Amino acid sequence: MKAVGLVVEYNPFHNGHAYHVEQSRLASGADVVIAVMSGPFLQRGEPALVSKWARTEMALAAGVDLVIELPAPFASQNAEIFARGSISILEALGCSSFCFGSEDGSIDPFMEAYYFMTKQQSSYDAALRTHLSSGNSYPKAASLAYQELSNGLKLVDLSKPNNILGFEYIKTALHHSFDIIPATIKRIQADYHETQLGAQPIASATGIRKALAEKGSTISTIKQYVPETTAESLNRYIRTYGSLHTWEDYWPLLKYRLLSASSAELAEIAEMEEGIEYRLKSMVLHSTSFQDFMVKIKTKRYTWTRLQRVCVHILTGTYKETTKKLQESPSYLRILGMNDNGRDYLHQIKKHISLPLVSRLASFKEDSIHADIQASTIYTLGLKEPFQSLLLKREYESPVIYRKMV
Amino acid sequence: MKAVGLVVEYNPFHNGHAYHVEQSRLASGADVVIAVMSGPFLQRGEPALVSKWARTEMALAAGVDLVIELPAPFASQNAEIFARGSISILEALGCSSFCFGSEDGSIDPFMEAYYFMTKQQSSYDAALRTHLSSGNSYPKAASLAYQELSNGLKLVDLSKPNNILGFEYIKTALHHSFDIIPATIKRIQADYHETQLGAQPIASATGIRKALAEKGSTISTIKQYVPETTAESLNRYIRTYGSLHTWEDYWPLLKYRLLSASSAELAEIAEMEEGIEYRLKSMVLHSTSFQDFMVKIKTKRYTWTRLQRVCVHILTGTYKETTKKLQESPSYLRILGMNDNGRDYLHQIKKHISLPLVSRLASFKEDSIHADIQASTIYTLGLKEPFQSLLLKREYESPVIYRKMV
Numbered sequence: 001m002k003a004v005g006l007v008v009e010y011n012p013f014h015n016g017h018a019y020h021v022e023q024s025r026l027a028s029g030a031d032v033v034i035a036v037m038s039g040p041f042l043q044r045g046e047p048a049l050v051s052k053w054a055r056t057e058m059a060l061a062a063g064v065d066l067v068i069e070l071p072a073p074f075a076s077q078n079a080e081i082f083a084r085g086s087i088s089i090l091e092a093l094g095c096s097s098f099c100f101g102s103e104d105g106s107i108d109p110f111m112e113a114y115y116f117m118t119k120q121q122s123s124y125d126a127a128l129r130t131h132l133s134s135g136n137s138y139p140k141a142a143s144l145a146y147q148e149l150s151n152g153l154k155l156v157d158l159s160k161p162n163n164i165l166g167f168e169y170i171k172t173a174l175h176h177s178f179d180i181i182p183a184t185i186k187r188i189q190a191d192y193h194e195t196q197l198g199a200q201p202i203a204s205a206t207g208i209r210k211a212l213a214e215k216g217s218t219i220s221t222i223k224q225y226v227p228e229t230t231a232e233s234l235n236r237y238i239r240t241y242g243s244l245h246t247w248e249d250y251w252p253l254l255k256y257r258l259l260s261a262s263s264a265e266l267a268e269i270a271e272m273e274e275g276i277e278y279r280l281k282s283m284v285l286h287s288t289s290f291q292d293f294m295v296k297i298k299t300k301r302y303t304w305t306r307l308q309r310v311c312v313h314i315l316t317g318t319y320k321e322t323t324k325k326l327q328e329s330p331s332y333l334r335i336l337g338m339n340d341n342g343r344d345y346l347h348q349i350k351k352h353i354s355l356p357l358v359s360r361l362a363s364f365k366e367d368s369i370h371a372d373i374q375a376s377t378i379y380t381l382g383l384k385e386p387f388q389s390l391l392l393k394r395e396y397e398s399p400v401i402y403r404k405m406v
Numbered sequence: 407m408k409a410v411g412l413v414v415e416y417n418p419f420h421n422g423h424a425y426h427v428e429q430s431r432l433a434s435g436a437d438v439v440i441a442v443m444s445g446p447f448l449q450r451g452e453p454a455l456v457s458k459w460a461r462t463e464m465a466l467a468a469g470v471d472l473v474i475e476l477p478a479p480f481a482s483q484n485a486e487i488f489a490r491g492s493i494s495i496l497e498a499l500g501c502s503s504f505c506f507g508s509e510d511g512s513i514d515p516f517m518e519a520y521y522f523m524t525k526q527q528s529s530y531d532a533a534l535r536t537h538l539s540s541g542n543s544y545p546k547a548a549s550l551a552y553q554e555l556s557n558g559l560k561l562v563d564l565s566k567p568n569n570i571l572g573f574e575y576i577k578t579a580l581h582h583s584f585d586i587i588p589a590t591i592k593r594i595q596a597d598y599h600e601t602q603l604g605a606q607p608i609a610s611a612t613g614i615r616k617a618l619a620e621k622g623s624t625i626s627t628i629k630q631y632v633p634e635t636t637a638e639s640l641n642r643y644i645r646t647y648g649s650l651h652t653w654e655d656y657w658p659l660l661k662y663r664l665l666s667a668s669s670a671e672l673a674e675i676a677e678m679e680e681g682i683e684y685r686l687k688s689m690v691l692h693s694t695s696f697q698d699f700m701v702k703i704k705t706k707r708y709t710w711t712r713l714q715r716v717c718v719h720i721l722t723g724t725y726k727e728t729t730k731k732l733q734e735s736p737s738y739l740r741i742l743g744m745n746d747n748g749r750d751y752l753h754q755i756k757k758h759i760s761l762p763l764v765s766r767l768a769s770f771k772e773d774s775i776h777a778d779i780q781a782s783t784i785y786t787l788g789l790k791e792p793f794q795s796l797l798l799k800r801e802y803e804s805p806v807i808y809r810k811m812v
Binding site for chain 2: 288
């Protein structure tokens with residue numbers, strides 16, 4: 001059996017994702033579609049709208065055959081670490097290829113960008129330092145340095161977040177000489193950051209979340225842009241757990257932690273650099289909501305996403321020292337869900353894979369999975385009781401979701 | 407001017423307290439009554455019903471002339487440390503005597519108990535160890551050891567919490583050869599732990615709090631047992647800040663902290679001993695309220711009060727190492743409120759006292775006051791917004807309450 005791998009967050013699963021699953025299967029000629037998916041906290045430093053279990057259900061309903069969790073130390077992290085974790089997991093699972101969506105749908109500009117950057121590393125590093133020292137954020141400085149060097153060449157535009165991710169996927173695969181082959185398909189409509197919902201059935205996840213966050217909006221507001229199973233799943237989640245999850249639900253905990261931890265403790269938090277802990281501690285005193293806090297702490301130097309990730313690290317107690325070691329490479333494969341096809345595939349590869357497959361927390365005693373348990377536990381605290389205890393129970397019982405194929 | 411000192415919590419100020427103030431003034435012949443009062447978290451390991459400012463107003467209204475804050479490292483602590491902080495502050499303020507309420511109203515059984523215990527220290531220590539090793543809580547073991555040794559002697563009964571406090575006050579004064587003279591007055595009615603409100607105008611603070619905590623109860627439920635100014639002050643507090651403070655308001659934060667901190671971190675928390683951090687971490691997972699949690703963690707080995715104090719330490723981030731040093735002796739005198747009389751007294755003693763008088767946080771830059779700021783800041787988190795920000799503003803602006811005498 002031949003497998004294609006996708007790197008996903010499904011927050012929530014929408015029509016563009018369904019197209020991605022379908023086209024990846026077609027283009028790769030694979031028998032199995034495997035998704036490696038962030039758990040409770042996402043790459044942009046946000047809690048997922050719904051639990052990883054609910055998002056796994058959406059994925060399986062739309063034809064994904066196997067869903068594996070991206071461990072927490074890779075999930076709420078910059079593009080490089082996020083890509084390292086994701087592509088390493090797809091390689092470990094024996095995927096022949098991985099497939100991501102891009103503007104052009106052409107892999108060559110990405111590959112060429114990688115080879116170009118490998119050759120130009122020292123000039124790039126020098127340019128990057130220059131732009132960083134002028135007070136730019138890391139992504140901005142990286143983009144400026146890259147533009148200067150690649151001026152006139154036909155390389156991929158790395159000022160777009162989605163292209164950065166694609167580039168990092170390829171970098172991981174090629175740098176580690178993985179067997180997995182990079183591929184991309186052309187995205188349809190909806191820019192990554194497009195936030196206005198249009199008349200077409202395709203909208204970005206950002207646009208969908210924005211619409212959901214608006215006052216008085218219901219799931220039917222976004223019905224046009226998601227498969228029926230997503231709408232049903234979101235509605236069921238609200239019925240079962242009382243609400244979707246937003247950063248504001250965690251604000252009292254984040255505020256408490258920022259007020260109670262010393263600056264020295266905060267300095268040890270992952271991605272906390274250059275003394276921003278002092279800025280955070282002083283701004284939190286007069287902030288009355290997460291949004292208010294974010295606006296107050298934002299500077300040219302740090303992107304919104306980076307600051308949100310720092311907030312996730314504070315909330316989940318993710319420290320530099322412990323996390324760095326865990327970020328070298330994934331050490332297990334946690335199964336969130338599968339259908340018959342996914343199960344057959346696992347059965348086939350089981351003896352050939354080097355990482356342990358984890359289907360139940362109780363039967364996997366390695367310390368390395370602690371960060372996932374911690375993140376999932378803290379994620380439940382965004383709900384009110386009795387929903388909080390209900391989701392916590394779900395997290396600890398953790399039976400893999402199995403979907404019978406029809 | 408001659409001053410008498412009282413050790414108080416006023417949670418809330420009731421008719422028994424008014425009697426205590428009045429009788430202490432009479433019995434001592436003092437011109438000034440000074441109260442050293444716990445701030446936001448109390449000796450029994452509970453958040454105060456209302457802020458220290460509101461409780462200061464109640465005290466001044468009832469005739470206390472000067473209110474000084476007992477620093478946080480002494481407040482939510484066992485009787486020995488609580489007494490050490492309180493009596494040291496009253497000594498530093500130049501009080502001629504201190505006066506506490508007791509069953510008998512006679513100081514001799516306390517003094518004799520102190521002298522007896524000083525002589526019998528090694529036999530007492532041995533008996534204490536024996537009773538501790540049979541699994542008794544510290545207060546229980548101490549009481550058993552004391553009873554054995556004092557059998558037949560006319561000493562104070564140290565199985566009663568209030569007598570333990572009185573004994574520790576005296577121990578502090580005599581052990582340090584302070585100039586301050588111990589005195590006691592007879593308490594009227596209401597045992598310390600009496601929780602049923604009766605027909606008399608005197609009830610214990612515990613009974614009053616219990617009545618307030620009952621569903622549907624209003625301030626008028628307790629009107630009979632408190633001065634009018636207390637009832638008014640409590641009502642005004644609810645109008646201004648939305649609610650009184652109870653442990654349940656801090657439960658989400660305590661739960662979050664217990665879930666996010668590692669066992670190793672928790673082991674460093676003040677009063678955390680013998681590995682109870684493991685018990686706390688495992689029990690919190692399935693607890694849905696503070697009350698539920700307390701019932702689950704309670705064992706014969708630890709008193710309810712001790713466990714509540716550990717919870718305060720976790721909530722406020724109070725660690726063994728930093729706290730121990732601060733508990734040696736108070737290093738400042740923070741004024742919460744005064745009337746003209748109190749002000750005149752301060753003016754008189756100002757040049758003779760060795761500890762700095764603090765009337766504004768902004769003008770006192772010593773690290774030692776950080777624990778007070780931290781406790782007061784975290785105390786505000788029990789309120790909802792916009793009340794939380796309102797109380798926080800009050801804490802940081804911190805003007806001393808001044809009451810004009812009429």
